[in-house]
Amino acid sequence: MTDISMTSIETTGRYLVLLPEQEVDAGIRALTDAAGVRDVARAADFSGSVSAEQLDSEGATVFDTLGVAVVSLDPDQAQSIRATAASDRAVLAIEPERVVYAIGEGLSAEYLKGYRDAINHLVDRALPSEQPLSASAFTDDTTTWGLQATGVVNSTFSGLGIKVAVLDTGLDLTHPDFEGRKITSESFIRNQTVQDRNGHGTHCIGTACGSNTASISPRYGVAYNAEIFAGKVLSNRGSGSDAGILAGIEWALTNGCQIISMSLGAPTRPGDTFSEIYEQVGQRALRQGALIIAAAGNESRDPNTGQRLSPPNPVGYPANCPSLMAVAALDSQLQVAVFSNGSINPKGGQIDIAAPGVRVYSSWFMPTRYRTISGTSMATPHVAGIAALYAEATEATGLDLWGLLMRDAQRLALPSVDVGVGLVQAP
Amino acid sequence: MSKVKVSIAVDDAHLGQITEVAKNLESAGLEVEQTLSIVGVINGSIEADQMNALAQIAGVKAVEPEREFQLPPPDSEIQ
Numbered sequence: 001m002t003d004i005s006m007t008s009i010e011t012t013g014r015y016l017v018l019l020p021e022q023e024v025d026a027g028i029r030a031l032t033d034a035a036g037v038r039d040v041a042r043a044a045d046f047s048g049s050v051s052a053e054q055l056d057s058e059g060a061t062v063f064d065t066l067g068v069a070v071v072s073l074d075p076d077q078a079q080s081i082r083a084t085a086a087s088d089r090a091v092l093a094i095e096p097e098r099v100v101y102a103i104g105e106g107l108s109a110e111y112l113k114g115y116r117d118a119i120n121h122l123v124d125r126a127l128p129s130e131q132p133l134s135a136s137a138f139t140d141d142t143t144t145w146g147l148q149a150t151g152v153v154n155s156t157f158s159g160l161g162i163k164v165a166v167l168d169t170g171l172d173l174t175h176p177d178f179e180g181r182k183i184t185s186e187s188f189i190r191n192q193t194v195q196d197r198n199g200h201g202t203h204c205i206g207t208a209c210g211s212n213t214a215s216i217s218p219r220y221g222v223a224y225n226a227e228i229f230a231g232k233v234l235s236n237r238g239s240g241s242d243a244g245i246l247a248g249i250e251w252a253l254t255n256g257c258q259i260i261s262m263s264l265g266a267p268t269r270p271g272d273t274f275s276e277i278y279e280q281v282g283q284r285a286l287r288q289g290a291l292i293i294a295a296a297g298n299e300s301r302d303p304n305t306g307q308r309l310s311p312p313n314p315v316g317y318p319a320n321c322p323s324l325m326a327v328a329a330l331d332s333q334l335q336v337a338v339f340s341n342g343s344i345n346p347k348g349g350q351i352d353i354a355a356p357g358v359r360v361y362s363s364w365f366m367p368t369r370y371r372t373i374s375g376t377s378m379a380t381p382h383v384a385g386i387a388a389l390y391a392e393a394t395e396a397t398g399l400d401l402w403g404l405l406m407r408d409a410q411r412l413a414l415p416s417v418d419v420g421v422g423l424v425q426a427p
Numbered sequence: 428m429s430k431v432k433v434s435i436a437v438d439d440a441h442l443g444q445i446t447e448v449a450k451n452l453e454s455a456g457l458e459v460e461q462t463l464s465i466v467g468v469i470n471g472s473i474e475a476d477q478m479n480a481l482a483q484i485a486g487v488k489a490v491e492p493e494r495e496f497q498l499p500p501p502d503s504e505i506q
Contacts, residue, residue, distance in 0.1 A: 169498070199501045238498030242434050243460065243470040245496070250463040263506075264496050276489035277436040281466040288465065298505050317494060339505050375506040377498075 009118060010099035015078055017060075017069040018093040024064055030090035031060060031069065035077040040069075070097060138332055143219040145332045146207070146356030146382055152222050152389070155426040159223025159388035164209055165252035165260045166381065167245060168201035170194040170232035172365035175202060177216055178228070181209070186251055187232040188244040197236040199364045203371060204263045205230060206363035208381035208388070220362045220370075222385025222426070223392075229257050234264060242277075245318075249281060253288055258391045258401070260285065261384035262294040262324075263377035265316035274320040274348035282323030289397035293384045294319035295376035296326045296351055301339040312342035312418070320349040325402060328419055329357025329379040336418045340376055343417040353409055354419035355382035386426045393427045430472040432493035433457070433481070437467040441486030445469070448486040455480050 019027030031037040039059025043050050048065070055061055060071040073081065078094065085091045138145040140153070147153050171178070171185060173195055185194040196202045209228050210221015231248040234240040245264070252260045285292050297316030300309045319326035328351045329337035337358045343350040357379030364371040383405065390396060390404045409422040435452060437445050442464075449462050449469050456477040460470045470493070473481065481490045499506050 198498070200498055200506055203506075234496065234498060238501065240496045241432070242491075242493045243432065246434060246463055246466060246468050246470065247461060250466050250468075253465045264498065266494050266496050275491060275494075277434050277468060277491050280436045280488060281468060284466055298499075301505070373506050374504060377506050 011096040157389035159226030163257040165229035165257040167248040169198035170196035171230035185230040208385040223388035278318035298339040314344035331358035355379035438488040
């Protein structure tokens, strides 16, 4: 443990001791036997309501439901418990009890700066090699910048056991990079097979689920062990309609897919509201344990200046539905992509999260094999693949899965109307 | 008048009787193309001037004309 003198942080002289949730009694025994703590009071004995007087008394107060004890200890006792925490599982952790203040009251600028400096110092000492999250960090040429920026390269998860549906122009089933993968495919375009003769679908499936084999370098796929469901809802010319897309969603749900990725949309105008139908579909999908992730749209680049329109154009259909997760695009400098739509419209139409969407390298139909393109279409499958990693890691689905993605996203110093909660991060 | 393609969302209360709702929609002039029972949507086509009547059928939550989606050309830089 780093030994930093944090004189700017006030402590009470007592300690918080973390006990295992299922073994609070064993934890208490460790306190009384190992450290000689006397006068242990259990919150359970007070019907959960512990008085201030009790907390101030000598001895220990145990919050049974939390699995935490507040204990008065002399330095020897504290050391003894630290040793117990290090060696066996009866006690999990010990830390000094801090004094806290209401924010905005009784906190001087002096105090805050001191606190900040102490924390910075601690972080620098503990993590000397940590790179700040910036573009200069994406220099590994064995994987795409997107997989680095989202932490996918460091994740131990691969989407194993998770079904990811990508509704797009299909997949090039002859592409060597997908050999050996479990793939279920279906075409919802009349007179066309699922075989992708456009490229867009293959590119998106590559990002979401591309393989991890050594021969594929750079690596460009997130959930390399996920089960792929390739639904062709856009023709080889890239066109489709509600009927095909809704049928594709139905197919994905029938097959038990936990994630449905849709890099497609239609432009909206300021003031437009969302489709009631897709909203109902999105809600039903969530209840069935499927998360629908959709591209926010690329209509925000000013053709005259090449800059992003201000204000940008609104999030398109159907991503503008509250129950569909709308994805914005970032470039490798972690700035908002110039074309990426924003949250304009008052009803729905919000960006939820952002992901790499500029100069994204992935698979293309043969013989071209690979291509680097940009779009919220490319950002969306990053989120879909990462959602599959979370689904594998936690078994969460639907709104729970949505929550995990939002919880762990990297906050950015950018407006939430443009990036939602921030840059998606892998578990 | 010409036929328009529509999607109809069935409300939660009628999800279990979607086939019945589809039949009633047919009586109102809808040519049913597909009935999606999990998402609770019926796709079909109807004479433009009969479209408004569909919303009155019991169990209908929303009626929307079908949207078309079009990707940029495959050789575009931004997709």
